Amino acid sequence: MQRLGQLLRNTSIQLTLVYTLVFGLLAAGVVLYIGHNTGRLLIQQSQVAVDDEVQKIAEITRGVGLRRLIPMIESRSRQPGANLYLVADPNGRIIAGNVRDLDRSLLVKDGWKIPPFDYERFESVDDIPHKAIARVFTLPGNLRLLVGRDIGEFQRFQAIVQQASTVSLAVMVLTGLCVWFFIGRRALRHIDSVANTSQQIMAGDLSQRLPLSGTGDEFDRLSTSLNSMIGRLEKLDSGIQSMSDSIAHDLKTPLTRLRGQAERALASRTLKTTRDEIEGIISESDGIIKTFDALLMISKVEAGASTIDLKPVDLNRLIADLHELFEASFEEKDVALILDHQHLPPVNANRELIVQALINLLDNALKYGHAEQGAKTIIKSYQTDDHVVIDIADNGQGISKEEQKRVQERFVRLDNSRTLPGSGLGLSMVKAIASLHGGTLTLHDNSPGLICRFSLPL
């Protein structure tokens, strides 16, 4: 019963039901209309035929008088498929014709007897009551003449029409109900499974996905987009999980150091050492603040494109400026910073974010990309069919294949970098910025060295 209630609340089912009802009513109306009209038409035709007959009889009798009337009626009566003829005396006794019996009161008054009446016929082989319409005249000598037409055939025809209509109506309603049931059950099944899965997802199991029927219908389309939404949620959820873990773990270290410095400052005996310790505390706090800034920026970027302004950016100018800015720092470390530049078309991007991403990559190359001899870092920019690509390629130690993936995660710092300053957030920020623009960050082996490939869609 509950199931039926659900069925009735389903939109497609309600629609089917309404359609079935409306079409049923329309069809019934058409049937009634046709029935009524054919009936009327048939009676009109019969009347015309009877009038014709009366005309003929009148013409004949005008010449010869009543004497010849009776035999003429008798002969006409005996023709196959003849009309109805009856002559009766003033008492209602039947004198001639092919009518054996009828309601005598019909003969009392002249005129049309339109609502079909029952009568018995002489040559009738069955006992089926015949129906007819007729016209009654009074002849001289108070004789009554009735000329009529059997409408049994018409009625049978009408009955057939009505029956056919009724059957088709019934078939229609039944089909409607079947369709209604089928669609409704299918819809409900889908909705039930979606509801069940959502329950599990709400209970915290974000790995669940809505089932697809594989037909590509609207339910599948809806489920597919819901699934990608759940996928995004799952990613965000695990992001938050791992981020809060990392924050707890990675901020504890600098905070512990901070506390140690504060204790030393408190214990130190000279103003000079106190000042040194306090300066250390400030720079340690600055480091923590920078880490938080980076985290906030990553989460803002990951939160989505809607709040961030994109404008055409001239990457050529930007790359040249950054090369100029960093070249000196690289030189200090005996690394050549080489620009291998191909002219790039403007891309729709957020300049500040692109600057941040490229600076992070250059920073990394500066920190980790040194080599024993002939160290160089190349900034290479080029255009593919639908992307602009900026490679920052060094010939330093590089990163092993297994670690390439890991190093893009938040707070991940490889063992040989732990002694250098940094938050472990640089590459995750670049990755977030790239994906905000619909682009990618990929790492490749430069053998020896590392290529960071930053690519943006045109």
Place this chain on the structure above:
Amino acid sequence: MALTFQISVRERRRFGNNRVRILLIEDDQIQADQLIDALVSVGHEVVHEGEGDAALRRAQKDTFDVLIVDRMLPKMDGLSIVTALREGGDQTPAIILSALGQVDDRVEGLRAGGDDYLTKPYATSELLARLDVLVKRSENTSNDTILTLGDLKLDRINHTANRAGKRIELKPREYRLLEFLMNNEGKIVTRTMLLQNVWDLNFDPQTNVVDVHMSRLRSKLDKEFDYPLLHTVRGRGYKLADLSDKSAT
């Protein structure tokens, strides 16, 4: 905050005859008190307002040299105050302070009519440095074709520099760097300010990219000469100043 109170006597003296009158619009009492301490300790005069609408009325009634405006305020936000003042024709320089510091917030702040934008938490020294530059800019929009500091001369038409009559070869970026420093002669400029003004890049340098450029400029500027003009201010930034006579006294 510790560094705030280490502001040198020299600076205090400098502001002694040139008091800067500041309207500080900040709703957080602790932050406001810290800032007032820092500003007063270098000789500025500070008027403090904690609510947006009152602050706007105050700014319209009174005259100030600089406004320091927190972005998030009760009753009326900081950007609206600045916009309202600018619409009324008031061009008093304004520094906007904000905890929002990401991506587009700075651009938005400057578009609203702010002259500078600082993200909380900021170093007090950074705020003081920017304040100095801002006051100087509004006081003295120098259009001189030749800037002079001691025996250093910068020709703004030919983009050349001379010190003690000797030509100093400068790359285009070094010229811009020196021009910015000379325009802000005697003021501390921070690394972030240099990146913003000379390279047009708005970011917080994690590495010493700016320092390398500065040391190259210094070697061209000071190496073969009697006394240094470009000074490093530890933990804060750089300062271009002729301290030769003062160091003698």
